[in-house]
Amino acid sequence: MPRKLAAGNWKMNGTTGALAEARALAAACPEPGVSVLICPPATLLSRLSDLLAAGPITTGGQDCHGATSGAHTGDISAEMLADAGAGSVILGHSERRADHGETNGEVRIKSEAAIAAGLVAIVCVGETGAERDAGDTLSVIEAQLSGSLPDTITPATLVVAYEPVWAIGTGRVPTLDQIDEVHTMIRANLRARYGAETGDEITLLYGGSVKGANASEIFAVADVNGALVGGASLKADDFLPIIQALEAS
Ligand code: PEP
Numbered sequence: 722m723p724r725k726l727a728a729g730n731w732k733m734n735g736t737t738g739a740l741a742e743a744r745a746l747a748a749a750c751p752e753p754g755v756s757v758l759i760c761p762p763a764t765l766l767s768r769l770s771d772l773l774a775a776g777p778i779t780t781g782g783q784d785c786h787g788a789t790s791g792a793h794t795g796d797i798s799a800e801m802l803a804d805a806g807a808g809s810v811i812l813g814h815s816e817r818r819a820d821h822g823e824t825n826g827e828v829r830i831k832s833e834a835a836i837a838a839g840l841v842a843i844v845c846v847g848e849t850g851a852e853r854d855a856g857d858t859l860s861v862i863e864a865q866l867s868g869s870l871p872d873t874i875t876p877a878t879l880v881v882a883y884e885p886v887w888a889i890g891t892g893r894v895p896t897l898d899q900i901d902e903v904h905t906m907i908r909a910n911l912r913a914r915y916g917a918e919t920g921d922e923i924t925l926l927y928g929g930s931v932k933g934a935n936a937s938e939i940f941a942v943a944d945v946n947g948a949l950v951g952g953a954s955l956k957a958d959d960f961l962p963i964i965q966a967l968e969a970s
Contacts, residue, residue: 729954770806825868888929
């Protein structure tokens with residue numbers, strides 16, 4: 722069975738005061754029955770990693786550069802994230818693809834760099850609203866998988882997150898049938914590319930307006946092994962019910 726994962730993406734939110742939310746979450750679920758991850762802004766990563774070090778909740782970055790070091794002002798390497806305590810990194814999030822023009826090829830290079838640095842690469846794919854309306858959802862995601870995922874992975878080094886762009890931060894959620902259709906396709910794609918044994922073990926996350934109120938039904942969809950959560954991961958009181966729903970799934 723794939724590892725179940727509840728991953729929080731704080732995006733560009735949070736200064737020192739936000740550490741209290743992570744402290745509250747750690748106190749509320751000292752022994753979660755699933756993997757729990759928080760990806761804070763880079764400025765908080767080291768302190769958050771120290772704060773959570775004694776417990777099971779892990780930390781991650783939200784992006785990394787494809788190179789190990791060099792003249793790349795403002796960027797952070799995968800090795801630096803690992804040095805700051807991260808165990809994972811989100812790559813190819815739709816906001817990075819939109820705000821920074823990240824291509825599938827760049828996401829693949831970053832993913833390879835992340836894995837080489839010992840991080841779990843959480844690679845995001847997902848269609849825009851226009852692409853869904855045009856009936857292109859599956860072909861868009863297939864192209865993203867083909868272009869963004871490294872050739873050499875294991876279920877311990879790769880997580881794939883399906884995040885329809887139109888569902889992120891909007892309160893709009895696909896139907897369960899729509900989530901099922903995409904996750905079934907992604908699972909088949911991973912089995913074809915990496916072999917059935919490896920493909921079946923890779924954790925697949927759904928992301929896009931997951932809340933405590935809708936988490937249980939989403940986690941009941943076949944091949945949904947957890948969630949990538951934005952807004953509802955910022956407060957312990959909002960993230961906790963999602964973790965609990967995943968534990969119960
Ligand atoms: C995300 O940023 O990956 C995300 C899914 O955001 P939200 O949960 O706020 O829709």
